[in-house]
Amino acid sequence: MSEKNLKRITKGYEYVIMVFMMIFGLVIAAYFALSIYELVLPLFQHLTHEDFTDISKNILSAFLFLEFLVIIKDYFSSNANIHFEDYLYVAVTAIIRSILVYHDNALKTLLLCGAILILVIAIILYKRYQTQNNKLPDSEHGR
Template identity: 65%
Template structure:
């Protein structure tokens, strides 16, 4: 009886998480569309107050939206699992966005570049570890 209740609770929580992921994906897709509309409006307004940093910040925000949408798509296509590697890619994208948008402090840029290097090393090590796990044959029990 206890296992049945635990399974019921587990199934319900899986359903709730999937519903939240679906809502989150729709919200991010809506934000993505609004950001594209804002960029197109700025393009055709020809306003003199338009700065390149504002445009680049909007474009980089769009890239982050794409990253999150890809993660949500992968979540549903991989049986409700998110790969650790996806989180690392989002972190690298977010840090690159921070460097490109806020590049006024050299020490901050150096620190963020070091963080990117650490994340890239983590991605390489993770891929190497995954490949070694896939190449090892399973032993019979």
């Protein structure tokens, strides 16, 4: 295949990915709005009794949706790149949500806390590597 055809195929895939990211962003925004609605609705209904677990589940779901929206915004603003660090933050948030909502098994909670520790260490190492890599002269970056 010629290089010109490969560039066309690549551009086509980039276009498809952009369209799906836009659709995904709209779906996530709709779920974010729904979770905000579910949080605000009990404030105006005086007779309903909301369980703390349900409220915390809705709050943490809203944070997850918000993080995904920020990642999608960063995807479009950073020339179609998603940073590895964003995935780590989403993973930490999802695990924290799981711990706060489903904390009935002590061993499972302890394992999830260990997973958070590993992810936090990964974030620290990643940031340290990024700052060290950014301090190198351009000739050492391979440019």
